[in-house]
Amino acid sequence: MTPETTTVTSIRLAAPDGSPLPAARAGQYVTLRIPEGGDPAPVRSYSLSAASAEDGYRISVKHELHGVVSGYLTTTVRPGAAVEVAAPRGDFILKEGTGPVLLISAGIGVTPVLAMLHELAASHSGREVWWIHGARSPREHALRAEAHALLVSLSYGREYVFYSAASPGECDGEHIRAGRLGKDQLITLGVPAEADAYVCGPARFMANITDALTAAGIDSSAIHSELFGALSSINPGLTRSAGAPPHAPAGPRATGPMVTFARSGVSTPFPDGEGSLLELAEACDVPVRWSCRTGVCHTCVTPVLSGDIEYTSSPLDAPAGGQALICCARPESDVVLDM
Structure with a gap:
């Protein structure tokens, strides 16, 4: 761990057994789950500030006010501590070329x-x-x-x-x-x-x-x-306004699989009965993107960082691997979504 400023700390990540980590591209991010952070364990994504086969991954974390994960990583975690880390992902990568x-x-x-x-x-x-x-x-x-x-x-x-x-x-x-x-x-x-x-x-x-x-x-x-943070909403026919920050849904706690919106910092069980992941996100005021709500337009396509989903109605065209159309999807197991 290396303090960079009074609020930013760099942290090196390596496999416990010293084995090589999955290859990472410059510009990609990793998603961390912190078991010690509560129940359910909070999940956050951080861009890699450096990555190499020799030194592993490095993230540089800013301690945000009221940030459970950033606070843990910058003030509590110690060398040798275990955190769950998903493989690097993301399309914000340096393209080949010779120009400026x-x-x-x-x-x-x-x-x-x-x-x-x-x-x-x-x-x-x-x-x-x-x-x-x-x-x-x-x-x-x-x-x-x-x-x-x-x-x-x-x-x-x-x-x-x-x-x-x-x-x-x-x-x-x-x-x-x-x-x-x-x-x-x-x-x-x-x-x-x-x-x-x-x-x-x-x-x-x-x-x-x-x-x-x-x-x-x-x-x-x-x-x-x-x-950094959740993508902006795309909601056709709705006037853009300043919404509430993401939160757990109102009402009694559900009993379905755990759904984590990684960028928004919300984890909540999936509601019993009918419904979609899109509807759950809306109930949590997580910024969402949709247009058709029937699995046709792909506006709502969302990376699935972990877990499995099922479709309540078959999409017109299936999304790429590791992604889901949340407008017509439900979780089959605990899932982590990149939103």
Whole structure:
């Protein structure tokens, strides 16, 4: 365990018997279940900040207020402790190519793009790499020395760091600037229009950065992003409004298989009787995506991190392996969904 800032701690994960871990791609995440965290055991997903065959996985966890899992990982867990970890997954990965790469992040969103930077440095990439990061101050800038060293090792590395609340004198350095990283700041940098961009951070930050990249002439297909937390809802015909935070459903506790919404941090038994996983998510105010609700459109397709599901009506086309159409699915066993 390595403290990175007062609120961020890096943790190495390895197999208890020392056997090799499943291969991981830079940008992917792992899902952890913490048996000591309560009943049911809480589940959370964390992007890998580094992964290698020699050193195993590394996650860098920010201690969130009232965060059961982050609090346990940053203040309670000790070397040698056992946690349940699913194999790495996710499509936010570095694409092959020779053109410029933009790695853009804010706050703890630095973790997956840092793993990408490690991959580029390890391969001695000759690509032009732009590292653009926003933080409140140097004191809250996790893994900054590591990122800087990796960029120095690259032949064509560029570094731009923005501090939104730095004290006088804390913005010394050619690559450090005062102010919040946003659309105007990014356009001013003059990023190349032929670049592939990888963006991670809060939803509003990513929306602003995506607008800026589009304005800079970068094709939307070359802009890749990863959102921490649940995806936004897609609910046709419903006016978007600020909903309640995810929670256990109202009423008596059910007795069906345990359903865990990993990104939203909710675990609850599946209700007795009829119903779907989509309906349970709605009862928990978990952000959901749907359109047809009949297994046709695939808008509700959701990764199943563990467990088995069954369909109450057969989908028109089955989803890819490891995924489910939650609008017409029920759990056959305890399940963990990536939502």
